[in-house]
């Protein structure tokens with residue numbers, strides 16, 4: 001989307017929320033609990049609604065439980081109802097709310113659509129809180145693997161580096177000086193466990209900011225067994241692994257991945273598994289997408305909607321693949337790819353939200369014209385994790401027509 005009214009692009013949605021600072025959650029089951037937890041950073045839930053009168057006597061999550069007939073007209077104007085029930089009950093609840101005079105997408109929302117489509121806008125307009133969904137922070141450009149289709153273009157880098165702890169901390173502090181809350185803070189590489197001071201970096205992140213992250217993940221290919229002190233830190237701060245298993249296509253890592261899994265399972269730290277069986281071939285720099293006009297480029301970028309941001313040297317890049325392709329010299333440097341958080345004053349925080357939701361100067365990134373896009377968007381699936389041959393590694397520098405951006 002192209003910026004045409006910077007700082008006010010979302011006003012047309014935000015005005016629905018401005019005066020509705022309180023939330024009732026309809027449902028007192030597991031989804032009601034999850035909804036409450038997702039909204040906890042706003043401290044805005046004032047009660048639950050449930051048809052079961054017994055539940056009204058005992059309350060839920062320390063809050064009162066009401067019947068719908070108790071939500072009177074006055075409260076209705078200043079609150080929202082989020083339906084947080086299973087698929088079989090959701091429709092019945094919506095019908096009940098309609099009969100009681102509540103309007104969908106105004107007085108009430110379904111939990112999944114509210115959290116996925118509106119929560120960031122609600123947080124900003126109703127509570128002046130800037131929330132970002134996904135914050136992937138890289139600690140290193142080095143990796144224990146060299147995947148042909150790495151969407152960070154790592155095998156193409158001429159001089160991959162471990163980032164210095166002070167630089168990592170400066171970026172983290174700057175980011176959190178603007179942003180109040182992150183849904184998923186994903187610490188990535190390359191492979192993060194190759195960094196000799198990964199523990200020190202993560203200790204800082206957890207001690208200072210864990211309370212401002214809904215979840216904190218270490219993203220790994222499972223080829224390196226983490227140290228005991230890292231596992232202890234993960235238990236102390238409820239940090240989880242996000243594990244991608246490439247053993248099917250990379251048999252040589254079988255033993256190291258088994259050792260990783262055994263150690264982690266023994267430690268009790270939770271492993272979330274990346275279930276993708278195939279990847280997209282982004283073909284960064286090599287793809288040549290034909291567009292009839294600027295509008296088509298904007299639509300292509302909008303459909304992509306990649307969730308993967310990248311923070312480096314105070315710059316928040318919208319797309320990790322774009323930034324890393326520039327870094328590798330596969331595409332030309334593009335100053336529209338990022339927002340420089342060092343120059344953003346507190347009164348311009350709305351621009352960060354808009355940028356994170358896909359607004360920028362041109363309405364797309366230059367790299368989009370040379371990128372097939374990520375999985376589910378692209379039509380060119382490739383097997384995951386396949387490793388580069390020696391010849392491909394030798395030929396890679398020749399495939400980088402641009403000098404590449406400094407680390």
Ligand code: SF4
Nearest residue numbers: 143145147150190221
């Ligand atoms: S494991 Fe493969 S895809 Fe992941 S960062 Fe390393 S080279 Fe890239």
Ligand code: SF4
Nearest residue numbers: 304319367368371373
């Ligand atoms: S099309 Fe490619 S370069 Fe453009 S935003 Fe999506 S992943 Fe990034």
